[in-house]
Amino acid sequence: MILALSLLAAAPPAPEIARARLAVYSESTTIRAGVPFDIIAEVLPDPGWHVYWKNPGESGVATKISVKAPKGFGVDPARWPAPHSFEAEGIIGLGYSEPARFLIRITPPKSLPKGPIRLDVQGDWMVCKEICTIGGGTASLSLRAGTAAPTPNYKSVFAQARKQIPADGVDLAASGIVTDSGTELRFAPPRSRAVKAAFYPEITGQWDLSAATETPLVSIGTTGRVALPLKPASALAKTGAPFRGVLRIVYDKGEEVVYDIAVAAPRPENRP
Amino acid sequence: MKKTLTLLAIVAALASVAGEKAAAPSFTLTSGKGKEVSLSDYRGKYVVMEWWNYGCPVVKKHYSSKNIPQLQKEFIKQGVVWLSIVSSAEGKQGYVTTADAHDQMKLMGGEPTEILLDPSGDTGRAYSAKATPQLVLISPDGTMLFNGAIDNNPQANGAAILKSENYLRRAWKEVKAGKEVSMPAPAAYGCSVKY
Numbered sequence: 001m002i003l004a005l006s007l008l009a010a011a012p013p014a015p016e017i018a019r020a021r022l023a024v025y026s027e028s029t030t031i032r033a034g035v036p037f038d039i040i041a042e043v044l045p046d047p048g049w050h051v052y053w054k055n056p057g058e059s060g061v062a063t064k065i066s067v068k069a070p071k072g073f074g075v076d077p078a079r080w081p082a083p084h085s086f087e088a089e090g091i092i093g094l095g096y097s098e099p100a101r102f103l104i105r106i107t108p109p110k111s112l113p114k115g116p117i118r119l120d121v122q123g124d125w126m127v128c129k130e131i132c133t134i135g136g137g138t139a140s141l142s143l144r145a146g147t148a149a150p151t152p153n154y155k156s157v158f159a160q161a162r163k164q165i166p167a168d169g170v171d172l173a174a175s176g177i178v179t180d181s182g183t184e185l186r187f188a189p190p191r192s193r194a195v196k197a198a199f200y201p202e203i204t205g206q207w208d209l210s211a212a213t214e215t216p217l218v219s220i221g222t223t224g225r226v227a228l229p230l231k232p233a234s235a236l237a238k239t240g241a242p243f244r245g246v247l248r249i250v251y252d253k254g255e256e257v258v259y260d261i262a263v264a265a266p267r268p269e270n271r272p
Numbered sequence: 273m274k275k276t277l278t279l280l281a282i283v284a285a286l287a288s289v290a291g292e293k294a295a296a297p298s299f300t301l302t303s304g305k306g307k308e309v310s311l312s313d314y315r316g317k318y319v320v321m322e323w324w325n326y327g328c329p330v331v332k333k334h335y336s337s338k339n340i341p342q343l344q345k346e347f348i349k350q351g352v353v354w355l356s357i358v359s360s361a362e363g364k365q366g367y368v369t370t371a372d373a374h375d376q377m378k379l380m381g382g383e384p385t386e387i388l389l390d391p392s393g394d395t396g397r398a399y400s401a402k403a404t405p406q407l408v409l410i411s412p413d414g415t416m417l418f419n420g421a422i423d424n425n426p427q428a429n430g431a432a433i434l435k436s437e438n439y440l441r442r443a444w445k446e447v448k449a450g451k452e453v454s455m456p457a458p459a460a461y462g463c464s465v466k467y
Contacts, residue, residue, distance in 0.1 A: 059403035059464035061330060061426055089393075089467035091402050124429060126329065131365045132463040134329040204459035234400065234457060 020045040022123040022137030025154045030146035031117065036107040039141060040154075040161050041065045041078060041121045043100045051125045052095035053083035055202055057209055060093045061126035061134075065102050068120040072109030078102040081164035082246045082258035083200050085212035092209040093128075094200055101161035112145040119143065166246045166260040176230070176243070176266030183239060183266050184227040185211070186220065189249050191257075196250040197228050206243055208233045214250055240265050296408070296416040297398035301357075304373030304387035311414070314353045318447075320440065321408040322384065323401045324356040325366030326376045328463035331404050333430045334422065335380040340405065343440065344384055356384040359396030364466035366404070367391065393467040403460035407440050409447070417453050418443040426461035 025040045043063060045051050052060040065078040081101055083094040106119065124136040172187040185199055199211040208231040217226040232239045244262045251257070296319075300310040311319065322340070325331050334340040344354045356377065360366035368376055373387045390396055399408055399419065409418035418440065425436035443453045 056426070056461060059460065059462060061461055064427065088464055090397075091464040091467075093464065124427075126463075128463065130466070131327060132329055134333075205457065237457075 017133070018135055018137070019049045019127040019129070019133055020051055020125055020135055020137075022121065022139045024119075024121045024139040024141055025157055026119075026141050026143060027158050028151050028153055029143060030151060031106075031108050031112070031143050032147065033108055033112045033145070034110050036074075036105050038158065039067075039104050039106055039119065039121075040157060041067075041102045041104060041123060041139070042157075042161075043096070043102075043123055043125060045097060045100075045127050048097070049127050049129045050086055050093065050095045050097040051100060051127050052093065053200065054080055055094055055200065055204055057085070057093040057095070057204060057212075058091045060095065060128065060132075063095075063100065063123065063125040065104070066122045067104055067106075068122070069106060070113060070117060072111075073117075073119075074105075074107035076105040076107075078104045079165050081161065082166050082248055083212075085198065085200070085209060087213075088130075092212060094209070094212060101157070101164060103161055103165050114145075117143045117145065164258065166258040168260040170259050172247070172259060172261055173225070174247070174261045174263045176263050177227075178266050178268045183230045183232075185230050185247075185263065186225050186227045187247065187261070188223075188225050189251075190259075191251060193252040194226060194249045195252050197226070198248045199228055199230070199245055200248070201243060201245040203243075205233050206237050206239060206241065207231065214248070294416045296410040296414050297395070298414075299390075299395040299398065301388040301390055301395060302370065304368070304370055304377070304389065306370045309355075309386055309388055311410070315414065316412045318347075318352045318412060319408075319410040320347055320352055320354045321399065321410070322354065322356045323396065323404045323406040323465060324358055324377075324382075324387070325360055325404040325463055325466060326368070326380060327365040328404045330462035332380070334405055334433070335382060337430045337433050338381065339433050339438075340422075341381045341383065343438070344382060347444070348383075348385060353386075354384040356382065356387045357390055357395065357401070358387065359390040359393045359401060360466040361393060362391055365463075366466055393465070396465050396467065401460075401465050403462040404465060405462055406460040406465075409440065409443055409453075411447070417447060418456050420456070420458040421460045424458070 021044050023042045027038045051063050054062050056062050067075045069075050086093050119141040121139050126132050126134050174187040177184050177186050196214040198214045201207045242265050247259045247261050298311050303309045358368050405422050423436035423438050425432040439458050446453050
């Protein structure tokens with residue numbers, strides 16, 4: 001046993017293999033003083049692997065993105081793309097197995113420095129398949145100051161990224177309603193022919209993540225409103241509190257639109 | 273066995289909803305030293321259960337930083353029983369047997385009271401163990417007081433531990449002061465349990 005222990009202790013640590021990569025894109029290579037522009041930090045897991053959303057679900061660790069910019073530049077918080085859910089042995093995670101594109105708005109100062117303007121992006125993540133590994137990466141952008149209008153760059157990448165960023169400010173009139181059979185998330189889809197939806201709660205512990213799997217919607221009479229059932233996460237869950245999250249609505253031709261929603265504390269049916 | 277444990281978990285959950293005490297599901301498991309260990313063996317003592325997977329990078333973070341080894345020492349010194357539970361199935365990451373459980377733990381610098389082997393995952397599921405690490409605190413009368421995350425800093429970076437609030441210590445402090453545990457079930461983070 002002593003020999004076995006010695007061998008184990010002497011073995012060099014297995015090298016960590018990167019299972020995800022970081023890339024960064026700027027919408028324009030020329031920037032103007034005081035005119036905001038967007039960049040994307042893209043975390044790309046290897047096929048079959050996934051990284052995690054801000055609420056990683058029942059296990060996992062949230063991905064972290066940070067940007068270092070020259071003095072005077074404003075850097076908004078990274079906007080998270082909507083996640084998907086995945087399940088292994090009954091444990092539900094929230095995150096990305098496809099490229100996760102974080103949108104970040106950069107605001108240059110009123111006066112730009114001379115020479116190249118460098119933005120350094122750092123990503124830290126836990127990436128999992130059957131096993132998990134902790135990883136990270138850095139990527140940089142070198143931009144130039146210019147008075148000409150910004151040149152659109154990576155147009156399709158940005159278009160795809162924006163489709164996955166939940167729309168805020170869209171009023172879905174979302175509410176939590178307590179019925180005889182449980183709590184429902186009710187809302188009015190902004191467009192007709194909504195057929196399925198998934199809800200990704202911003203925190204774990206209030207609602208069970210079964211709602212994060214796309215579920216057929218139930219119409220509520222002719223009101224135009226639909227319902228998605230919610231289950232308490234556990235017996236200890238405080239389900240009477242307000243909650244937030246991302247709603248993915250699937251329309252009849254397969255188009256998916258994602259929305260940020262904030263919902264007041266659930267109330268009994270027929271009570272305003 | 274699996275059905276019985278599931279039923280116990282549901283009963284515990286329902287009791288909690290009703291504002292009553294939630295009974296910790298009973299179990300009998302083989303220890304890393306090859307003996308049978310039951311929760312009932314520790315009646316009259318506080319018990320901590322820690323879901324452990326030696327290959328999980330988040331577990332490694334808490335061991336290489338000495339965070340969990342320090343917690344184990346601190347609690348055991350106060351008379352608390354510390355059980356490290358391995359619910360990894362055979363062939364999955366973290367799986368150990370009586371032949372290597374203590375060697376792996378020693379390599380990580382941990383010194384729990386016992387390592388308990390749960391390759392069927394029945395006990396893990398009965399306790400709703402989702403992640404490693406996940407911690408449970410049980411009172412001397414078998415009531416589950418806490419079940420959740422080790423701390424409030426769910427990051428992959430070990431340096432984060434220094435800025436973290438340890439939820440088990442917080443719960444323990446409240447219990448010792450005769451108070452209700454204010455955060456009995458913070459969502460655990462880390463690797464999924466490899467059932």
